[in-house]
Amino acid sequence: MTEADFYELKTAAWLHDCGKVVTPHHVMEKSRKLETVIDRIGWVEDRLEILLRDLRINALELKIQVLEQGANVLADLESLKEREQTLLEDMAFLHQCNMGAEFVTDEDLLHLERIRNYVWADKKGHERTFLTDDEYRNLCIRRGTLNPEERKIMEGHMTATLSMLEQLPFPEHLKNVTEYAVCHHERMDGKGYPRGLSRDQMSIPARIMGIADVFEALTAPERPYKQPMKLSQALAIMGRMVEDNHLDPDLFQVFVEEKVYMTYGAKHMKPEQMDEVNLQELKGLNRSVV
Known part of the structure; x- marks a missing residue:
């Protein structure tokens, strides 16, 4: 690539997400699965406090029986204590689910289903399931914090980017900016967006944009919806994305062999993110040249 080629690619990089100006803020900045105007995890905590209160009332009633009647309620008290510990652990689990991990396991979903079916009583004494349908649905998001409808809205930023850039009268030396800019969410198998292009339909600079965008997104320290990843974790995810x-x-x-991630990391990543990468275990590589 010539200096002019790099300038064209750099211009595309600056413009690659310009369509986000039309993306609703509450979607683009959604940092937790239960977040709307507020993070609804607080409402879930309130319900947990009601369940814990009822357990503690039951424990006090049992202790009164001991004092008044000499009843043997040790087994019942122990059961209530175990139940209280389970509820506290469940709340910690819900907080973790709410954060939006890269991967949610089938076991996690079974745990959520069990918690969902807890019963609590509201102020009017009406019994309700512990999680509402919408809360449960959002907590079951497999990756990230966006549900399918929100993800569709988010993906719309690429349609907007394409529409905006196609209307700009780029000069000849920037004629490829639009193609480079709008391809970073395309996939090699043609299942990406906004145009569903496959590998042979994209130029090399356009495919470079895809790798750069993913790596930056995984390691960026300022994203409100996720913690920045270490090098080893980011490259492991990218390796699986290559295999997919x-x-x-x-x-x-090339990105791995030329240690582009190290050059970038030295400039833009926190020191604690710069851990060692085991290339022998990294997926997506041709082992003959590692």
Whole structure:
């Protein structure tokens, strides 16, 4: 690539997400799964306090029986204590789920289903399930914090980007800016967006944009919806994305071999993110040249 080529690619990089100006703020900045105007995890905590209150009342009633009747209620008290500990652990689990991990396991979903079916009584004495349908649905999000409807809205930023850039009268030396800018969410297998292009339909600079965008998104320290990842974790995810035909395998090979991640990390990442990467265990690479 010539200096002019790099300038064209750099211009595309600056413009690649310009369509986000039309994305609703509450979607783009959604940092927790239960977040709307507020983080609804507080409402869930209130319900937990009601369940804990009832357990503690039951424990006090049992202790009164001991004092008044000499009843043997040790087993019942122990059961209530175990139940209280389970509820506290469940709340910690819900907080973790609410954060939006990269991967949610089937076991996690079973745990959520069990918690969902707890019963609590509201102020009027009406019994309700512990999690509402909408809370449960959002907590079951497998990756990130956006539900399908919100993700669709988020993906719309690429349609907006394409529409905006296609209307700009770029000069000849910037004629490829639109193609480079709007391809960073395309996939090698043609299942990406906004145009569903496959690997052979995209130029090399356009495919470079995809790798750069993913790596920056995984490691960026200022994203409100996730914690910045360490190098090893980010590259492990990218390796799996290569195997899933999401990212270009040849360019990922170059990205790793030339240690582009180290050059970038030294400038833009926190020191605690710069951990050691085991290339022998990294997926998505051609082992003959590692």
